[in-house]
C-alpha cells in the first residue's frame with residue numbers, strides 16, 4: 210500500500226526558539242499514525258538536530274532537508290550534501306522545489322543529479338514538479354509536468370523510483386491562498402500516475418506517493434486528501450501554525 214504523507218516545508222522561516230515552540234505545540238496532540246501514514250518536517254538545515262530530538266519517540270514522524278548539493282563532498286562552500294544529512298539521521302530531502310528552480314536556477318538536469326545523490330545513499334527524494342500560471346491558463350500543464358518528470362526521473366530504474374515521493378505543486382497555488390480544486394488536483398495526479406505507468410508499469414506507478422502542495426490548510430486538507438490519487442500534502446504556510454498542521458496530519462487517509 211502506498212504511503213500517505215503530511216509533509217511540512219518550513220522554507221526559510223522561524224528562529225530556533227520559535228521552531229522549538231512550534232514542535233512542542235504540535236506534539237502536545239497525541240497522534241497514532243497508521244503503518245502507511247507519515248508526518249515529515251522539512252526544516253531549515255540548522256534546526257535538524259533540534260527537530261530530530263523533539264520528534265524522537267513519535268512513530269512515523271521524520272525530519273527532512275529542503276535541498277542538498279549533488280556531490281557527496283568537496284570544495285563547495287556553503288553547501289550540504291545528501292550524505293551529510295543522512296549522517297545526521299535525515300532520510301528525506303526535498304528536491305526541485307519551484308523556489309529552487311526559480312531563484313537558484315536549478316535545471317531539470319541538475320535535479321536529476323540531485324535525485325541520484327539522494328537515492329545513492331538510500332534516502333528518499335521528495336521530488337517537486339508543477340506548472341506556472343501561464344502554462345495552466347494555456348491548458349498545457351500535463352505536457353509541462355510530464356516533461357519535468359521525464360527529464361529528472363526517467364533515468365531511474367523501477368526499483369529506484371519506488372524510493373521517490375512526488376509532490377505536485379502548481380506554482381500559481383503556492384503561497385497565494387489559491388488552492389487547486391480537489392478535482393484539478395485529482396485530475397493531474399491521475400495523469401502523473403499514468404505517465405509513470407507508461408514508463409514503469411501500473412504496479413510500480415500505483416505504489417508511488419503523489420503529494421499535493423499549494424495553499425493546503427486545515428480547511429481543505431480532508432477534501433484534497435480524499436481524492437483517489439492524492440496521497441497527502443506538502444505544506445508551506447499552514448505548517449508554521451501548530452493547530453493547522455495537526456489538523457492536516459489528522460486529515461491523512
Ligand code: 13P
Pocket residue numbers: 218306378382383384385386422423424425443444445446447
Ligand atoms: P504554501 O502551502 O504556503 O502555499 O506553500 C506550498 C509549498 O511551496 C510547499 O512546498
